[in-house]
Amino acid sequence: MDLTVWLALLALFFAGGLTPGPAVMMVMSTSLRYGAGTALVPAVGISTANLVWITLAATGLATFAASAPTVLLALKLAGLVFIAWLAWTMATGDPTQPRASAAQAPPKASLFGRGIGLQLLNPNALVFFGLLLPSYFDADHPVIMQAAIIMVTVTATEMLGLTVYAWAADAMNHRFRNPAFALWFNRAAAAAMLVSAGFAAFLTTAK
Known part of the structure; x- marks a missing residue:
């Protein structure tokens, strides 16, 4: 992979990692x-x-899904339903409930699975990996070598962006002692998840 191509890839996913979307909202709410x-x-x-x-993009399957109307529609509907469920649980959470400790969190396997399912x-993700990455x-x-480079690059930029949001949310936790602010934030975050996913689904409409 040429250096200029890698730098362009780095810029794309660095910006993507810092752009609020469903993944960011999940990490922030957690x-x-x-x-x-x-x-x-x-x-x-x-x-x-x-x-x-990335593996799907490297083998051409992501591009096929993005160009096949039936497959694309099924992916979009499944994704929107799942994200709508996550947004609903976030928006309807009790804003007066005090912050829980890490020991009271759902099992790590459950949180890990939610992250996988969401993405x-x-x-x-279909926009970035199905339409742009190939x-x-x-x-x-x-x-194989190109895929390995892309995997390292995307993982590093994704984790950097999500870590920044995780610590930023943790730092502003004191604001959530105000139930009105907590309710507003949860509903705004849920709406942002839906709008972001809906906009991406619109972008992937097959021509």
Whole structure:
């Protein structure tokens, strides 16, 4: 992979990692409820799902899904339903409930699984990995080496962005002692998840 191509890839996913979307909202809500350390568990799940997406992009399956109307529609509907469920649980949470400790958090396997499920069904991921990422592969170079470079790059940028959001949310936890602020934030975060996923689903409409 040429250096210029890698730098372009780095810029794309660095910006993507810092752009609020369903993955960011999941990590932030987990951090606010259980602390930044616990929020990194679903973040690792999200990054693990990215490896699946990169593998699909490298083999051409993600591009096929993005160009097949029936497959694309099924992916979008499944993703929107899953994200809508996550948004509903976030928006309807009790804002007066005090912050729980990390020991009271759901099992790590559950948080990790939610991260994987969210990212595999995330229309944003379909945009990045199905429509944009395949263009960064060079047919004149070994695909496996390029995929390995992309995996390291995407994982590093994703985890950096999610870690920043996790600690930022943890730092502002004192604001959530105000139930009105907590209710407003939860509903705004839920709406942001839905809008982001809906916008991405619109972008992936087959031509």
